[in-house]
Amino acid sequence: MSGHVDLDEARAWDLAAAVPDPEIPVLTIADLGVLRSVRVDSRLVDGVLRRTAFVQVTPTYSGCPAMETFRRDVVAALLAGGFDDAQVELVLSPAWTTDWMTQAGRDRLAAYGIAPPVGGSAAVRTEPGVPRSLALSVRCPHCGSLRTVEKARFASTSCKALYSCRDCLEPFDYFKVL
Numbered sequence: 001m002s003g004h005v006d007l008d009e010a011r012a013w014d015l016a017a018a019v020p021d022p023e024i025p026v027l028t029i030a031d032l033g034v035l036r037s038v039r040v041d042s043r044l045v046d047g048v049l050r051r052t053a054f055v056q057v058t059p060t061y062s063g064c065p066a067m068e069t070f071r072r073d074v075v076a077a078l079l080a081g082g083f084d085d086a087q088v089e090l091v092l093s094p095a096w097t098t099d100w101m102t103q104a105g106r107d108r109l110a111a112y113g114i115a116p117p118v119g120g121s122a123a124v125r126t127e128p129g130v131p132r133s134l135a136l137s138v139r140c141p142h143c144g145s146l147r148t149v150e151k152a153r154f155a156s157t158s159c160k161a162l163y164s165c166r167d168c169l170e171p172f173d174y175f176k177v178l
Helices: 002-017 067-080 103-112
Strands: 035-045 048-057 085-090 125-127 148-152 160-165 171-175
Touching (some): 002 035, 002 048, 002 067, 067 085
Parallel strands (some): 048 085
Antiparallel strands (some): 035 048, 148 160, 160 171
8 A cells, every 4th residue: 555655645745736825826835845745644444545635834934924825725735636634734943945945936936027036045144043134136037137126125925025127117026035
């Protein structure tokens, strides 16, 4: 039965991984790197094989308002995919970082008009937990110019800052390095 469980876990991973981020629908939770693990428990109950998927996700930050939607959408995807039950656990440690985002996710952000994070999280910390200010060159997702300026530290979500381009004059969100 272990081969069956392995196939179930791969299928459960694929179903969960395809769930879109509710705030940035061009990204999946796998693109964001918030999908941590998937395990499937298969057991006979009254002669019927029942499969329960256990999924772990890490929020982009502990107060992220999208996490309840993540949870609901992951459970719905797994139930629609044929699992008998699904449970989603929020894992806060280690804390999520933009380093966990996939390159495909970064590319999708740019194509969608949101500048992806520049650099890695190690570049913005002097010691654990102490942010360091950094001057960033954020590429405009519209025209590619590096002549951009931060207009507001927070944009449509807490994970993003509002920028504008000095060349094409378009405003855009920048997904901050965390």
